[in-house]
Amino acid sequence: MNPTNDYSMWEVFIRSRRGLDHKHVGSLRAPDAEMAIQNARDLYTRRSEGVSIWVVPSQQIVASTPGEKEPLFDPADDKIYRHPTFYELPAELEHM
Amino acid sequence: MSQHTTTFTPATAADADLYYYVLRQADTAMVLCQRLCEWVAKGPELEEDIALTNIGLDLIGQARSLYQYAAECSGQPITDDDLVFQRNERQWVNCLLVEQPNGNFADTIVRQYFFDAWHKAFLTQLTTSKDETLAAVAAKSVKESAYHLRHSSSWVERLGAGTELSNERAQKAVDDLWAFTYELLTPDELDERMQVRGVGADLVAIRADWERSVHQHLTRSELAVPSEVFPATGGRNGVHSQHMGYLLAEMQILARSMPGCEW
Numbered sequence: 250m251n252p253t254n255d256y257s258m259w260e261v262f263i264r265s266r267r268g269l270d271h272k273h274v275g276s277l278r279a280p281d282a283e284m285a286i287q288n289a290r291d292l293y294t295r296r297s298e299g300v301s302i303w304v305v306p307s308q309q310i311v312a313s314t315p316g317e318k319e320p321l322f323d324p325a326d327d328k329i330y331r332h333p334t335f336y337e338l339p340a341e342l343e344h345m
Numbered sequence: 346m347s348q349h350t351t352t353f354t355p356a357t358a359a360d361a362d363l364y365y366y367v368l369r370q371a372d373t374a375m376v377l378c379q380r381l382c383e384w385v386a387k388g389p390e391l392e393e394d395i396a397l398t399n400i401g402l403d404l405i406g407q408a409r410s411l412y413q414y415a416a417e418c419s420g421q422p423i424t425d426d427d428l429v430f431q432r433n434e435r436q437w438v439n440c441l442l443v444e445q446p447n448g449n450f451a452d453t454i455v456r457q458y459f460f461d462a463w464h465k466a467f468l469t470q471l472t473t474s475k476d477e478t479l480a481a482v483a484a485k486s487v488k489e490s491a492y493h494l495r496h497s498s499s500w501v502e503r504l505g506a507g508t509e510l511s512n513e514r515a516q517k518a519v520d521d522l523w524a525f526t527y528e529l530l531t532p533d534e535l536d537e538r539m540q541v542r543g544v545g546a547d548l549v550a551i552r553a554d555w556e557r558s559v560h561q562h563l564t565r566s567e568l569a570v571p572s573e574v575f576p577a578t579g580g581r582n583g584v585h586s587q588h589m590g591y592l593l594a595e596m597q598i599l600a601r602s603m604p605g606c607e608w
Contacts, residue, residue: 256390277392280503287496288392291399 258307259285263299271303364418366539371411372439378404379596389450403489410482430600441580442525444589454500455518461494463529470546505566520571527576
């Protein structure tokens with residue numbers, strides 16, 4: 250443990266069921282990683298929402314900037330062959 | 346327990362020992378819950394505000410099951426609400442530790458840690474009680490208690506080994522509250538009778554484990570274990586500290602001033 254006065258931001262990811270991905274659910278403040286997990290448990294999993302928790306220091310998130318939206322995302326829109334819309338998915342496949 | 350000469354003395358209880366044994370646990374959980382709820386909207390951080398009240402919610406759930414069982418054991422037509430809202434100070438049999446004021450955050454955390462370290466061991470033993478209801482309540486509560494202990498012990502470590510100020514406050518809390526731990530860990534006649542029946546916990550064994558783990562954890566947290574102090578006891582026989590009356594006044598005023606109210 251590295252004692253600190255610092256109450257920093259953490260991003261919280263919860264996996265609600267086995268087989269599903271961790272989903273971002275929100276953020277919180279905590280003095281360190283272990284307390285961040287405990288706080289995440291109190292804030293986000295009290296009503297049995299999860300089977301697994303990830304916490305990541307918010308500082309470590311590298312985000313795209315809104316100004317880059319067009320070069321990053323627009324080229325995909327006019328190439329319909331990039332989208333898997335020509336397949337019929339079996340009904341049993343729930344999480345595609 | 347002849348000192349209880351009140352409307353709630355279970356003269357008709359087939360098993361007065363069991364009634365008081367259950368009531369002590371219920372009162373202890375209830376009073377600590379009331380104390381933790383005093384932190385609502387006053388926590389040092391929003392996250393901690395929620396954590397403390399979550400622990401309080403767990404405790405009130407435990408208290409409710411225990412009060413319903415106590416009411417059943419009393420042999421009288423009373424409910425859990427009667428037991429919580431209609432008894433006077435001398436009729437409450439919680440231990441003294443849990444009624445101590447919240448103080449600063451370190452006081453609350455150290456009180457919680459001393460309690461949780463005891464409570465988890467106590468509930469673990471009760472899961473094998475010959476009394477099926479007590480065993481069932483303990484089996485449900487022990488998981489909650491394990492989380493409470495994780496929370497409070499984490500904070501003890503962070504406060505003790507944190508800054509100079511947090512260490513100073515945590516040490517003061519340890520020194521101030523140490524005298525109240527004897528009552529948790531020292532069996533009286535009722536504890537002994539219940540243990541012999543296979544219903545109650547073995548406090549002597551719990552004490553040995555508690556001392557070992559608490560001493561280790563305090564040391565790891567750079568906090569000194571206090572030397573022997575004069576034990577503060579009495580709450581479990583209805584003799585409380587000066588703080589108890591105020592706590593009950595706040596907790597009971599609504600139910601007593603507006604009998605039968607609902608919201």
